[in-house]
Amino acid sequence: MSLVNFSLMRHELLLTFAALVILTAEIFWNPEKKRSISLFSIILFIIITVIGFIPSPSGSLFGGMYEVTPVRLIMKNILNIGALLIFLQSVSWLNKEENSEKISEYFILLISTLAGMNFMISAGHFLMFYLGLELASIPLAAVAAYDRYNNKSAEAGIKFILISALSSGVLLYGLSMIYGTTGTLYFKGVAELFANSNLQILGFIFFFSGMAFKISIVPFHLWTADVYEGSPVNVTSYLSVISKGAAIFILIIVLYTVFPVIIEAWQKVLYVTAILTMTIGNLFAIRQNNFKRFLAFSSISQAGYILLGIIGGNQLGMTSVIYYILVYIFSNLGAFGVVAAISSATGKEKIEDYNGLYKTNPGLSLIMTLALFSLAGIPPVAGFFGKFFLFTAAAQKGFYVLVLIAVLNTIIALYYYLLVVKAMFINKNDKPIEKFRSEFTTRLALGICVAGIFITGFASIVFELIRSMSFGV
Amino acid sequence: MDILTLFVVIPVLTIAGIVSIKDIKQVRVISAAGMGLQLLLAGVLVYLYLTARHSGNAAEMLFVKDYVWFKSLNIHYTVGVDGISVAMICLTSLVVFAGIFASWEVEMLTKEFFVSLILLATGVFGFFISIDLFTMFLFYELAVIPMYLLIGIWGSGPKEYAAMKLTLMLMGASALLLLGILGIYFNSAPDGGELTFNILEISKVKIPMSAQYLFFPITFVGFGVLGALFPFHTWSPDGHSSAPTAVSMLHAGVLMKLGGYGAFRVAIFLMPEAAKELSWIFIILTSISVVYGAFGAIAQKDLKYINAYSSVSHCGLVLFAILMMNKTALDGAIIQMISHGLMTALFFALIGMVYGRTHTRMINEMGGLMKVIPFLSVAYVIAGLASLGLPGLSGFVAEMTIFVGAFQHPDLFHRIATIVVITSIVITAVYILRVIAILLLGPTTNEHYEHLTDARWFEKISVVTLITSVAAIGLAPLWLSTMIGTSLQPIVNKILLLNPF
Numbered sequence: 008m009s010l011v012n013f014s015l016m017r018h019e020l021l022l023t024f025a026a027l028v029i030l031t032a033e034i035f036w037n038p039e040k041k042r043s044i045s046l047f048s049i050i051l052f053i054i055i056t057v058i059g060f061i062p063s064p065s066g067s068l069f070g071g072m073y074e075v076t077p078v079r080l081i082m083k084n085i086l087n088i089g090a091l092l093i094f095l096q097s098v099s100w101l102n103k104e105e106n107s108e109k110i111s112e113y114f115i116l117l118i119s120t121l122a123g124m125n126f127m128i129s130a131g132h133f134l135m136f137y138l139g140l141e142l143a144s145i146p147l148a149a150v151a152a153y154d155r156y157n158n159k160s161a162e163a164g165i166k167f168i169l170i171s172a173l174s175s176g177v178l179l180y181g182l183s184m185i186y187g188t189t190g191t192l193y194f195k196g197v198a199e200l201f202a203n204s205n206l207q208i209l210g211f212i213f214f215f216s217g218m219a220f221k222i223s224i225v226p227f228h229l230w231t232a233d234v235y236e237g238s239p240v241n242v243t244s245y246l247s248v249i250s251k252g253a254a255i256f257i258l259i260i261v262l263y264t265v266f267p268v269i270i271e272a273w274q275k276v277l278y279v280t281a282i283l284t285m286t287i288g289n290l291f292a293i294r295q296n297n298f299k300r301f302l303a304f305s306s307i308s309q310a311g312y313i314l315l316g317i318i319g320g321n322q323l324g325m326t327s328v329i330y331y332i333l334v335y336i337f338s339n340l341g342a343f344g345v346v347a348a349i350s351s352a353t354g355k356e357k358i359e360d361y362n363g364l365y366k367t368n369p370g371l372s373l374i375m376t377l378a379l380f381s382l383a384g385i386p387p388v389a390g391f392f393g394k395f396f397l398f399t400a401a402a403q404k405g406f407y408v409l410v411l412i413a414v415l416n417t418i419i420a421l422y423y424y425l426l427v428v429k430a431m432f433i434n435k436n437d438k439p440i441e442k443f444r445s446e447f448t449t450r451l452a453l454g455i456c457v458a459g460i461f462i463t464g465f466a467s468i469v470f471e472l473i474r475s476m477s478f479g480v
Numbered sequence: 481m482d483i484l485t486l487f488v489v490i491p492v493l494t495i496a497g498i499v500s501i502k503d504i505k506q507v508r509v510i511s512a513a514g515m516g517l518q519l520l521l522a523g524v525l526v527y528l529y530l531t532a533r534h535s536g537n538a539a540e541m542l543f544v545k546d547y548v549w550f551k552s553l554n555i556h557y558t559v560g561v562d563g564i565s566v567a568m569i570c571l572t573s574l575v576v577f578a579g580i581f582a583s584w585e586v587e588m589l590t591k592e593f594f595v596s597l598i599l600l601a602t603g604v605f606g607f608f609i610s611i612d613l614f615t616m617f618l619f620y621e622l623a624v625i626p627m628y629l630l631i632g633i634w635g636s637g638p639k640e641y642a643a644m645k646l647t648l649m650l651m652g653a654s655a656l657l658l659l660g661i662l663g664i665y666f667n668s669a670p671d672g673g674e675l676t677f678n679i680l681e682i683s684k685v686k687i688p689m690s691a692q693y694l695f696f697p698i699t700f701v702g703f704g705v706l707g708a709l710f711p712f713h714t715w716s717p718d719g720h721s722s723a724p725t726a727v728s729m730l731h732a733g734v735l736m737k738l739g740g741y742g743a744f745r746v747a748i749f750l751m752p753e754a755a756k757e758l759s760w761i762f763i764i765l766t767s768i769s770v771v772y773g774a775f776g777a778i779a780q781k782d783l784k785y786i787n788a789y790s791s792v793s794h795c796g797l798v799l800f801a802i803l804m805m806n807k808t809a810l811d812g813a814i815i816q817m818i819s820h821g822l823m824t825a826l827f828f829a830l831i832g833m834v835y836g837r838t839h840t841r842m843i844n845e846m847g848g849l850m851k852v853i854p855f856l857s858v859a860y861v862i863a864g865l866a867s868l869g870l871p872g873l874s875g876f877v878a879e880m881t882i883f884v885g886a887f888q889h890p891d892l893f894h895r896i897a898t899i900v901v902i903t904s905i906v907i908t909a910v911y912i913l914r915v916i917a918i919l920l921l922g923p924t925t926n927e928h929y930e931h932l933t934d935a936r937w938f939e940k941i942s943v944v945t946l947i948t949s950v951a952a953i954g955l956a957p958l959w960l961s962t963m964i965g966t967s968l969q970p971i972v973n974k975i976l977l978l979n980p981f
Contacts (some may be wrong), residue, residue: 386618402662414655467550
């Protein structure tokens with residue numbers, strides 16, 4: 008392997024290296040100072056994130072099984088940013104007494120899943136794709152059950168692993184049909200030999216269903232709320248942002264590069280699932296009381312909006328999807344960051360606990376409001392731009408009815424986001440959450456989120472940069 | 481930096497100033513200074529605008545600045561004003577200025593109140609200076625969302641319900657608008673070429689009829705909701721009556737004008753063909769708005785509800801006039817927007833001040849206030865007379881122009897609609913005079929009211945600013961008419977091409 012090859016694979020190699028370093032460090036680390044290992048891991052991860060941004064040429068490795076293009080690189084970098092924010096937000100929770108024995112496990116497992124996602128995004132072959140997918144899923148089940156003496160956390164872990172196995176099975180079944188009809192699993196080969204036969208369409212449907220489980224698209228979303236609720240907050244935010252983002256990234260790559268022939272078929276599938284996902288996600292979110300379940304359903308509906316970007320099969324669509332994921336990372340992690348901070352300081356996770364929060368913790372309330380407004384698509388924050396571009400992408404291909412349904416859904420979404428704002432600003436509470444000061448890392452992460460929420464919107468350079476790398480069918 | 485962008489920058493700086501200081505008293509001073517500066521700037525803008533026009537600058541929009549924003553989608557930050565936008569900017573700065581003084585005594589969360597209020601104003605100013613649909617839409621939503629907090633936190637009565645209803649209905653309208661704007665955008669270059677959000681450029685092309693039939697109603701209803709178009713007006717009474725004084729002022733005075741202005745500048749201007757074909761539906765709806773709003777006002781006993789229904793009626797008249805699509809009526813529509821904006825702001829300010837003293841807004845619980853608080857009472861009478869269209873005040877000029885314009889249509893449908901709408905004048909007189917009679921004249925019914933104090937200095941500033949403006953338009957309507965008229969010409973020319981008289 009030459010140096011160029013290293014540079015092509017640096018994301019995956021560095022992440023694997025980091026996981027090994029943390030594992031080794033764990034052995035030799037002074038047991039008295041176990042907590043500082045999280046700081047060490049974060050610094051290591053910052054270095055990896057920065058190196059990821061160094062420009063590098065496109066290329067492919069292992070005979071085309073592994074591909075690097077600018078757009079895939081930027082996808083990986085976006086995921087790195089998100090993961091970094093989550094690591095920063097996790098520190099105060101990891102510092103708790105009950106977690107002191109397993110800090111490094113948290114980092115090792117999450118970094119492994121991130122490496123898996125990077126392999127998946129860079130896949131040029133369905134086998135590589137599948138390996139990446141599994142590497143991204145299995146360790147996640149372990150972290151979902153991180154809080155192992157908590158029944159709900161254990162339940163989340165087992166649910167997640169079962170659903171992952173099931174969806175992988177469905178996905179593999181679809182891949183086997185595709186392999187059976189085309190005789191190859193290379194993306195390029197499948198794209199060339201795909202001939203729109205019924206069996207192939209069936210194979211595609213199975214493949215899509217498998218992916219739909221991972222992205223939690225309705226009707227494959229049933230696991231989401233339970234797993235999100237049971238997992239520790241930081242793991243939930245990882246599931247809802249990074250894991251979902253990676254799955255959407257690879258879905259759009261596969262749809263655009265492998266299945267352009269059957270674009271009409273997958274547009275129909277996306278049309279129906281997008282409507283279902285938005286509407287059902289929104290309607291269920293209204294009734295939620297637990298903040299994590301609330302954000303779970305909100306993130307389901309967000310996935311529905313994202314499908315609007317994919318459905319057109321146009322360059323603008325891919326741009327807006329990648330851009331929206333970036334915006335979504337900042338917004339959702341802003342919201343989850345506040346939930347995590349409050350949960351680790353007081354253990355409260357219900358929406359009604361947030362009543363009167365503005366009086367005691369104005370900063371956190373404002374960040375939460377900004378994040379929710381961004382999720383709802385209210386200007387001047389980035390979510391507005393993100394949603395606008397997603398809808399523009401769908402409208403460009405004439406999906407006006409779908410856009411109408413989507414914009415009406417944003418109103419439902421606005422309703423429940425405003426309920427939280429109302430709880431924090433308007434509702435009275437005799438015993439509001441007491442004033443507390445969160446740790447430096449949490450505040451840093453929230454500060455980055457707020458900056459991101461504003462900058463990614465106004466600075467058109469971000470959008471144009473992504474645009475210059477995206478492609479259509 | 482160009483003068484128009486200053487209209488957005490000054491409020492933002494004011495907000496930054498408010499956020500950065502601790503002392504509550506200074507919050508008011510900074511807000512007043514910032515919005516005073518804004519008012520001054522509006523004066524400068526009028527002067528510059530008129531000078532430019534006198535020196536023969538006949539461009540459709542003046543002071544145009546264009547910055548590319550999202551290049552690949554051809555989204556620009558483009559600002560520019562014509563006489564109509566200048567007039568609206570003046571209105572906004574007057575009402576905001578008066579609103580700051582009307583809310584001088586906000587006790588709870590003072591800082592947050594002024595921040596939200598000025599944020600709302602930022603959105604409104606930005607909306608009026610934009611000639612790019614994207615930025616226009618952005619500012620529109622920016623203006624709507626602070627309303628939720630303003631009503632929800634500082635409102636009265638069923639404020640949470642009202643705030644949620646208002647926000648969701650207006651954001652629902654903006655959802656329709658988003659669709660309409662996208663539709664216009666993707667049809668902005670029917671002969672090929674680059675798609676654009678720029679209103680002036682889109683107005684030069686003819687959007688295909690099939691698209692117009694689809695997107696004209698969507699856009700018109702989208703803006704119409706904000707302009708209290710029947711049957712989408714229901715947010716207005718609840719919202720206005722629950723909102724704190726300054727917010728009612730700003731909302732009825734300015735924000736509802738966004739609806740009229742947008743319907744005119746986007747829906748009618750860009751899609752006149754469909755507007756002509758489909759206007760009958762909306763003429764019927766707006767006629768209902770006008771008459772229904774006036775009857776609704778008669779039935780109410782709460783001062784704010786009366787005024788809210790009256791706003792539905794008057795704003796309905798604006799949309800009605802816009803749909804008449806001739807120069808006189810359009811002229812009247814713009815004057816009516818300004819006139820109603822000032823007048824209704826004055827009303828809401830006075831209602832807030834009266835309520836602050838009597839602690840009730842039910843008219844049958846009050847009486848004989850003229851003797852106790854003469855300044856406020858006289859101001860109330862003036863506002864009332866302006867509202868029912870007494871010559872010498874702004875309401876008369878506006879309504880007269882609208883009705884003359886509307887009656888220019890020779891066909892039966894338009895004339896009948898006009899006659900129906902004209903009846904609202906009588907109904908308006910009924911509810912206005914009734915309120916004045918019960919509220920102000922007669923003996924003082926409640927002995928607690930004997931010791932009420934009259935307006936204080938900051939209240940006087942607020943009231944006098946507005947009364948002066950109302951009288952100025954009433955006494956000298958021509959300069960406003962001229963300013964608007966030259967700007968209406970290109971728009972009217974475009975309409976005349978397909979609708980010759």
